[in-house]
Amino acid sequence: MAPWSVKPTSTVPQNPHPKPLGWARGLRKPNRLRGEGRKIFRPYSFRYNGWVIFLLAPMVDLFVYGTLKPGEMNYAAYCGDRPHTFETAWVWGQLFHLPRQGYPALTPGNEKVQGILFHFDDPQVLAAIDPLETYEEGRSPHLNxxxxxxxxxxxxxxxxxxxxxxxxxxxxxxxADGGIWLPSGQWSGGGYEG
Incomplete structure (x- = not known):
């Protein structure tokens, strides 16, 4: 028998319950209940001077409940032309219709508020939407x-x-703006659902 055909025998006792390699290195399994393990970067590529460039773009997750939802008046202008996916979702809060302004407002609360969770490829999407929401980062909260x-x-x-x-x-x-509470937790520009 040739020496290279001899199978070596191991004297190290084998673990009867081996863990996956990632765990053996001290890594833990992603907890799906906390949203871990989801992609936070989306790969994309483009051509530049004959080269194909691959990048990882950070994804921006944004929950909307009013005029930015698909089919509502601000969707096309602020979201429609930006690469994204979306899914139905909800958040804890309290939803109000602002009759003078014609749009809703979410406040902290313990009711289910229905909306849409966007996954944008464009990291600049928040900078484009902030002015619509009269929000400026770093400005005093009472001015936003x-x-x-x-x-x-x-x-x-x-x-x-x-x-x-x-x-x-x-x-x-x-x-102060005359908000009307929406116990259904849903808003539509065609008429709010109280």
């Missing part, structure tokens, strides 16, 4: 109509989709 913040988002079955950006209005501002 809305505050942009990160908040947990859920799919229709209640599973976590992680955190996303969302525009929230202070309750005292909503009351």
């Amino acid at each position: 109509e809305y505050q942009r913040q990160r908040q947990p988002i859920f799919d229709p079955n209640g599973a976590s989709l992680g955190e996303a950006w969302i525009y929230v209005m202070a309750l005292d501002r909503v009351m």
